[in-house]
Amino acid sequence: xxxxxxxxxxxxxxxxxxxxxxxxxxxxxxxxxxxxxxxxxxxxxxxxxxxxxxxxxxxxxxxxxxxxxxxxxxxxxxxxxxxxxxxxxxxxxxxxxxxxxxxxxxxxxxxxxxxxxxxxxxxxxxxxxxxxxxxxxxxxxxxxxxxxxxxxxxxxxxxxxxxxxxxxxxxxxxxxxxxxxxxxxxxxxxxxxxxxxxxxxxxxxxxxxxxxxxxxxxxxxxxxxxxxxxxxxxxxxxxxxxxxxxxxxxxxxxxxxxxxxxxxxxxxxxxxxxx
Amino acid sequence: xxxxxxxxxxxxxxxxxxxxxxxxxxxxxxxxxxxxxxxxxxxxxxxxxxxxxxxxxxxxxxxxxxxxxxxxxxxxxxxxxxxxxxxxxxxxxxxxxxxxxxxxxxxxxxxxxxxxxxxxxxxxxxxxxxxxxxxxxxxxxxxxxxxxxxxxxxxxxxxxxxxxxxxxxxxxxxxxxxxxxxxxxxxxxxxxxxxxxxxxxxxxxxxxxxxxxxxxxxxxxxxxxxxxxxxxxxxxxxxxxxxxxxxxxxxxxxxxxxxxxxxxxxxxxxxxxxxxxxxxxxxxxxxxxxxxxxxxxxxxxxxxxxxxxxxxxxxxxxxxxxxxxxxxxxxxxxxxxxxxxxxxxxxxxxxxxxxxxxxxxxxxxxxxxxxxxxxxxxxxxxxxxxxxxxxxxxxxxxxxxxxxxxxxxxxxxxxxxxxxxxxxxxxxxxxxxxxxxxxxxxxxxxxxxxxxxxxxxxxxxxxxxxxxxxxxxxxxxxxxxxxxxxxxxxxxxxxxxxxxxxxxxxxxxxxxxxxx
Numbered sequence: 001x002x003x004x005x006x007x008x009x010x011x012x013x014x015x016x017x018x019x020x021x022x023x024x025x026x027x028x029x030x031x032x033x034x035x036x037x038x039x040x041x042x043x044x045x046x047x048x049x050x051x052x053x054x055x056x057x058x059x060x061x062x063x064x065x066x067x068x069x070x071x072x073x074x075x076x077x078x079x080x081x082x083x084x085x086x087x088x089x090x091x092x093x094x095x096x097x098x099x100x101x102x103x104x105x106x107x108x109x110x111x112x113x114x115x116x117x118x119x120x121x122x123x124x125x126x127x128x129x130x131x132x133x134x135x136x137x138x139x140x141x142x143x144x145x146x147x148x149x150x151x152x153x154x155x156x157x158x159x160x161x162x163x164x165x166x167x168x169x170x171x172x173x174x175x176x177x178x179x180x181x182x183x184x185x186x187x188x189x190x191x192x193x194x195x196x197x198x199x200x201x202x203x204x205x206x207x208x209x210x211x212x213x214x215x216x217x218x219x220x221x222x223x224x225x226x227x228x229x230x231x232x233x234x235x236x237x238x239x240x241x242x243x244x245x246x247x248x249x250x251x252x253x254x255x256x257x258x259x260x261x262x263x264x265x266x267x268x269x270x271x272x273x274x275x
Numbered sequence: 276x277x278x279x280x281x282x283x284x285x286x287x288x289x290x291x292x293x294x295x296x297x298x299x300x301x302x303x304x305x306x307x308x309x310x311x312x313x314x315x316x317x318x319x320x321x322x323x324x325x326x327x328x329x330x331x332x333x334x335x336x337x338x339x340x341x342x343x344x345x346x347x348x349x350x351x352x353x354x355x356x357x358x359x360x361x362x363x364x365x366x367x368x369x370x371x372x373x374x375x376x377x378x379x380x381x382x383x384x385x386x387x388x389x390x391x392x393x394x395x396x397x398x399x400x401x402x403x404x405x406x407x408x409x410x411x412x413x414x415x416x417x418x419x420x421x422x423x424x425x426x427x428x429x430x431x432x433x434x435x436x437x438x439x440x441x442x443x444x445x446x447x448x449x450x451x452x453x454x455x456x457x458x459x460x461x462x463x464x465x466x467x468x469x470x471x472x473x474x475x476x477x478x479x480x481x482x483x484x485x486x487x488x489x490x491x492x493x494x495x496x497x498x499x500x501x502x503x504x505x506x507x508x509x510x511x512x513x514x515x516x517x518x519x520x521x522x523x524x525x526x527x528x529x530x531x532x533x534x535x536x537x538x539x540x541x542x543x544x545x546x547x548x549x550x551x552x553x554x555x556x557x558x559x560x561x562x563x564x565x566x567x568x569x570x571x572x573x574x575x576x577x578x579x580x581x582x583x584x585x586x587x588x589x590x591x592x593x594x595x596x597x598x599x600x601x602x603x604x605x606x607x608x609x610x611x612x613x614x615x616x617x618x619x620x621x622x623x624x625x626x627x628x629x630x631x632x633x634x635x636x637x638x639x640x641x642x643x644x645x646x647x648x649x650x651x652x653x654x655x656x657x658x659x660x661x662x663x664x665x666x667x668x669x670x671x672x673x674x675x676x677x678x679x680x681x682x683x684x685x686x687x688x689x690x691x692x693x694x695x696x697x698x699x700x701x702x703x704x705x706x707x708x709x710x711x712x713x714x715x716x717x718x719x720x721x722x723x724x725x726x727x728x729x730x731x732x733x734x735x736x737x738x739x740x741x742x743x744x745x746x747x748x749x750x751x752x753x754x755x756x757x758x759x760x761x762x763x764x765x766x767x768x769x770x771x772x773x774x775x776x777x778x779x780x781x782x783x784x785x786x787x788x789x790x791x
Contacts, residue, residue, distance in 0.1 A: 120489060238352055
């Protein structure tokens with residue numbers, strides 16, 4: 001059953017916004033910041049609220065064969081809780097599968113997650129579990145989709161440099177424990193944070209216990225309703241210089257502050273009703 | 276797939292076996308899984324423990340000063356500009372044709388494909404007195420279609436159907452197969468779900484028509500999931516999504532905060548589809564009349580449930596009054612035949628049962644713990660007719676998802692027949708006071724989730740002494756809409772008659788499916 005792969009691979013999409021969007025915050029004294037302080041500002045960005053987004057992922061294998069996943073997502077911030085609801089639009093065999101997540105911004109508290117499997121007419125509770133599994137078969141994994149717990153990493157500001165004409169900080173993140181390396185799936189990362197808006201526009205991940213790297217590259221960054229949103233990102237898995245797999249993630253029809261996105265939407269009732 | 280086949284722990288009709296006998300199944304299932312995993316050699320999560328990357332991890336944890344050259348090389352690995360984009364055949368402007376589908380008011384979906392199975396154990400009958408269940412046992416093109424439509428803001432409807440024709444019978448001596456087999460297994464055209472659902476006001480939802488209501492938290496065994504009958508014609512071979520049979524119901528759901536109150540009225544009396552007499556899953560030659568209640572007001576079935584979804588746990592309470600989908604045997608007449616003795620006449624009947632149950636599921640880290648319990652009252656048997664029996668069913672299980680792209684599930688269930696009477700051990704009741712079932716499921720995805728391994732094992736009895744089955748399959752997504760699956764099903768005979776009758780039913784299977 002393919003639904004089981006969803007069980008083991010889906011992650012909150014509200015968290016997705018964390019990766020893709022950010023508010024414009026002009027740093028006052030950028031040179032004085034440490035790697036940790038910069039990451040705190042990245043995590044503290046306004047990623048938008050009461051959002052509706054359509055997402056497409058194009059998965060491309062090393063032979064160039066493509067697969068496409070389409071989703072519609074809803075997101076809401078409620079205090080220390082991020083609520084998200086997403087529905088699969090394609091491929092056909094998982095259409096109308098729904099996923100509901102309550103992501104708590106409290107250390108040690110697991111997310112609440114439910115998956116609705118239309119073929120079984122059943123809603124299933126999901127363990128938040130391991131975050132190293134692939135997200136829908138893409139090159140991203142769970143931990144790529146969530147805001148990192150900063151206390152679990154050591155951050156080092158390596159240098160200031162430029163990416164595509166933009167000034168960025170180059171920061172190295174190393175998990176403090178083996179457990180975090182295993183759970184996140186990465187033994188270390190280097191990220192490039194734009195100095196003008198604290199958006200991560202590039203990142204390199206070292207895959208835990210594999211000689212592979214993942215390259216995250218934001219190709220399109222748009223300002224929507226005053227919020228910076230990455231509307232296209234390419235994620236490439238490489239072994240040395242050899243490309244193993246690639247994912248192009250796109251977001252479109254992004255809307256914030258929608259009245260229909262209220263707390264009632266993020267319920268088992270709506271999960272089972274579908275779009 | 277397996278779940279409904281095992282409804283009511285089908286062993287209820289099995290002969291009791293010597294409790295000291297030991298099939299060794301428990302020692303078979305687990306090594307079987309791990310041998311397969313290692314033979315396939317793909318699960319990085321497990322094998323990675325042996326890789327040289329361990330040393331790299333230690334280095335990471337102790338600092339990265341010595342890895343400068345590695346980093347520099349990695350950081351130079353970005354693909355600049357649009358050239359690389361074009362090489363992937365993706366438009367550089369990012370606004371290619373790949374928009375998300377518009378939501379329309381009407382949608383047609385479904386799948387079509389070919390399903391086949393091959394029995395490699397059974398031998399062809401030497402004469403034409405028996406049906407040939409050797410070799411190709413299924414060659415079945417199938418087609419499934421579902422139409423969904425939105426009717427205004429708050430209402431929608433669904434009509435779905437399924438059809439198949441099995442070519443395997445025409446490839447053999449078709450006339451030798453029993454009429455029941457040909458009627459049940461050679462062809463089928465079936466309307467499945469036909470319903471209207473909507474929200475007439477506020478917190479109330481209503482759903483009218485042929486539908487499926489799935490209760491319970493278990494994957495493989497059923498305790499409180501009692502409302503829909505099941506397709507049990509091929510034990511262990513039916514797809515999970517096809518196992519429950521839709522029946523005419525009215526369902527009302529009312530929401531209060533984190534609670535859902537559910538009331539179900541079942542208007543249609545329909546029982547399990549069981550293996551037709553003379554099939555390879557029912558080699559019996561004795562035809563026993565089955566009494567099927569009319570779908571009338573008097574026979575209406577009812578269900579009530581309360582579901583709670585809370586932070587850190589879910590729970591539900593269930594009550595139902597219904598007819599047992601699995602029949603019991605009743606002796607309707609005893610005829611004395613000189614020289615032979617007393618010859619009973621049997622009839623299959625369905626008891627009116629009352630069920631009260633509870634479920635619980637608690638996620639904790641990489642584990643999901645779950646439990647179900649229920650008490651069923653009103654059970655009838657052939658050999659003790661002066662009272663009704665009750666049964667207590669308990670299930671506990673756990674799902675582990677701590678390995679990448681992997682899920683491991685263990686479920687353990689017990690059915691305890693209360694106030695057990697030793698007479699019930701005899702045929703035709705063939706009951707046990709305690710019936711035990713254990714299932715293990717291992718699923719793992721590979722190659723960016725284009726390949727899916729699924730291993731399933733079930734054993735009946737404390738140590739597997741009453742039989743079981745093992746199923747392994749590998750599915751590959753050739754493309755988004757098209758997948759192929761191959762696998763094998765192995766039945767373990769154990770010590771009871773039913774599984775012994777399946778002993779030669781081992782088979783390999785294959786399916787090609789196109790979804791749209």
